[in-house]
Amino acid sequence: MLSRRQKRLSAxxxxxxxxxxxxxxxxxxxQQNIDLFYTPSQLVEGLGKDKIKPxxxxxxxxxxxxxxxxxxxxxxxxxxxxxxxxxxxxVTVTYNGILPDLFxxxxxxxxxxxxxxxxxxxxxxxxxxxxxxxxxxEVAEALKGIRHVPPSQQQKADGGY
Amino acid sequence: MFKWLxxxxxxxxxxxxxxxxxxWLMAAALLLLALGNIWGLAFTPPDYQQGDxxxxxxxxxxxxxxxxxxxxxxxxxxxxxxxxxVKTAQWAALALAPIGAVYTAIALLTGMAWGKxxxxxxxxxxxxxxxxxxLLFLYLGVIAxxxxxxxxxxxxxxxxLLAVVGVINLxxxxxxxxxxxxxxxxxxxxxxxxxxxxxxxxxxxxxSILAFKVLMLALLCLRLRTAILVNEQHxxxxxxxxxxx
Numbered sequence: 232m233l234s235r236r237q238k239r240l241s242a243x244x245x246x247x248x249x250x251x252x253x254x255x256x257x258x259x260x261x262q263q264n265i266d267l268f269y270t271p272s273q274l275v276e277g278l279g280k281d282k283i284k285p286x287x288x289x290x291x292x293x294x295x296x297x298x299x300x301x302x303x304x305x306x307x308x309x310x311x312x313x314x315x316x317x318x319x320x321x322v323t324v325t326y327n328g329i330l331p332d333l334f335x336x337x338x339x340x341x342x343x344x345x346x347x348x349x350x351x352x353x354x355x356x357x358x359x360x361x362x363x364x365x366x367x368x369e370v371a372e373a374l375k376g377i378r379h380v381p382p383s384q385q386q387k388a389d390g391g392y
Numbered sequence: 393m394f395k396w397l398x399x400x401x402x403x404x405x406x407x408x409x410x411x412x413x414x415x416w417l418m419a420a421a422l423l424l425l426a427l428g429n430i431w432g433l434a435f436t437p438p439d440y441q442q443g444d445x446x447x448x449x450x451x452x453x454x455x456x457x458x459x460x461x462x463x464x465x466x467x468x469x470x471x472x473x474x475x476x477x478v479k480t481a482q483w484a485a486l487a488l489a490p491i492g493a494v495y496t497a498i499a500l501l502t503g504m505a506w507g508k509x510x511x512x513x514x515x516x517x518x519x520x521x522x523x524x525x526x527l528l529f530l531y532l533g534v535i536a537x538x539x540x541x542x543x544x545x546x547x548x549x550x551x552x553l554l555a556v557v558g559v560i561n562l563x564x565x566x567x568x569x570x571x572x573x574x575x576x577x578x579x580x581x582x583x584x585x586x587x588x589x590x591x592x593x594x595x596x597x598x599x600s601i602l603a604f605k606v607l608m609l610a611l612l613c614l615r616l617r618t619a620i621l622v623n624e625q626h627x628x629x630x631x632x633x634x635x636x637x
Contacts, residue, residue, distance in 0.1 A: 240475045243556060254560050258571075266573040267518040294573060331512035333441065341516075341575055358512045361441060363580040365449070366590040371440030 268294035268341050275320035275350065287346050293322060294341040294360065302336055315340070326354040333359035401478050404629045407620045410613040417610035421603055428454075428600030436593050448506045450597055454604040456499035457582070459527060460562055462492035462608055466534070467559045470552035480616075482548050483623060485555055486538050487615035491608055493531035500524060511575055519568035520576035523561060530558040 233241070258265070263279050269291055277284045285291050295315035302313040312325040313336075324342050334340060334357065344354035366374070400406045432450030439446035466488040473482035503521070504514045515521065538551035569578045581587040587594055624630050 236475060236477075239477075243471065243474055243553075246553075247556065247559070250557055251560050254564075258564070262572075265519050265571075267516065267575055268573050270573065294575075331510070333510055333512075356513070358516065358575060359510060360575055361510060361577055362588075363577040364588040365439050365442075365446055365580065365593055367437035367592060368440045369437075370590050 268292035270317040271295045271315050271320045271322040272318050274322055284349070285346055287348055289346050290344070291346060291352075292341055292343045293324065293352055294339065295322065296339055297334070297336050299336045315342075321350070323351045324354050324357075325351065326357050328357070330357055331359040333361055401480050403480055403620045403624050403627075406480050407617055410617045410620075414610060414613040414617070417606055417613060421607035421610045424599055424603035424606060428596050428598075428603050432593075432596035432600055436596055437590075439593075442510055445506065445509050448502050449593075450600050452499060452502040452506060453581070453597060454600040455495045455502065456524070457601055458604040458608055459492055459496040459499050459524070460565060461605065462488055462495055463527065463531070463555075463558070463562060465608075465612075466492060467555050470555035474549070474552050474556065479623070480620070482552065483619040484612065484616055485552055486534075486548060487612055487619050488608075489531055489534045489538070489551075489555075491611050491615070493528060493535065495604070495608070496524065496528040496531060500528065516575050518574040518576055519572040520565065520574050523565040523568050526561055527558075527565060530554070530561060534558075 269278065269285065271293065274285065274291075274293060276282065293315060295317045298314040298316050298321065302311065304311045308327070309329065310325070310327045311330065312323060315322045315324055324344070325347075326342065326344075339360035339362070341358045341360055342352060342354035343356040343358075344352045347353050400409055429450060433447050436447070436450075438444050466485050469481045469485035469488065472478050473485055500521075503524075507516075508514050534551045534555050537554055538547045541547035541550065566579075566582070568574060569576055580589045581594070581597070589597070621630060
């Protein structure tokens with residue numbers, strides 16, 4: 232025979248286990264819907280077990296690394312296009328607007344827009360993603376060989392975009 | 393093991409224990425807060441990518457960690473109150489809720505202020521941001537539920553159950569950046585590998601985290617004392633205490 236305390240204990244633990252299980256099952260079922268963005272390989276190869284590919288004209292977010300040397304700017308307007316990569320496939324993003332300060336080649340970004348053709352997205356919003364590493368400029372230069380140039384001086388260094 | 397804890401379940405002993413601890417904890421919290429924040433905000437080097445904007449980490453990360461830490465403390469107290477029916481644990485759980493809610497609000501607001509210049513947006517519905525917002529709603533739910541019944545006991549019990557059940561959200565917040573694609577970056581220090589933050593920036597951050605923790609304990613002592621006096625106002629020892637003044 233259980234004492235009243237043991238009964239309360241088992242009741243609380245039971246409620247917690249059942250709810251925990253329910254939430255875990257729910258999150259598992261919603262797995263792909265909770266992702267904020269597609270990666271380029273998910274976009275090209277399809278998502279999940281069923282390899283569902285987004286259709287042309289669908290609104291979606293794409294997240295990946297900006298390919299070095301792929302940023303092309305229109306000299307007369309704010310139009311810009313660049314390529315995104317994660318593990319293999321490359322997706323092109325076109326955008327008309329001001330890019331965030333952290334936007335650089337080799338930087339992770341998330342773009343929201345409409346799929347124009349299976350590998351091109353017309354973005355309406357571009358967000359910069361940054362990683363979890365924080366270090367002073369001198370350390371970054373020694374460790375990674377990254378020369379930090381503040382965005383305000385970057386234009387001079389690169390000859391102006 | 394819990395022998396030294398048992399006397400503290402008695403309201404009168406706990407009241408005097410809190411009164412003894414409060415000034416020390418508060419002094420330590422203010423000292424650590426000043427040290428960690430001034431060091432972090434003014435004397436650390438800028439970040440190689442984010443420049444000076446990254447300094448908001450010294451407010452954002454401590455408040456975010458302690459929003460979850462306070463929730464675990466609240467849930468443990470609520471669990472103790474539900475199962476062993478310790479009324480002081482009940483009061484402690486309810487005393488912790490507003491503290492945690494404010495920490496969560498600070499974490500969300502500083503996160504937004506950081507997101508705007510760095511990511512380019514105030515808010516995005518990714519898994520980390522959304523689950524932290526749910527944590528704020530859980531805190532507000534606990535506070536609201538405890539006051540929603542005309543019988544204070546019933547309200548406290550319902551609030552405790554919500555606090556215990558809401559614990560499910562904590563692993564979701566912590567692992568959200570690993571389980572799903574998020575705009576929020578991964579963990580820098582709450583992981584088993586070496587922290588991916590330079591030592592010159594890590595130390596003030598750790599001091600600030602400790603400061604937020606000690607501040608939580610100090611505020612808990614203060615709020616718990618009030619709660620004990622309110623709940624025990626008809627007891628002789630409280631009347632004697634009031635008569636002293």
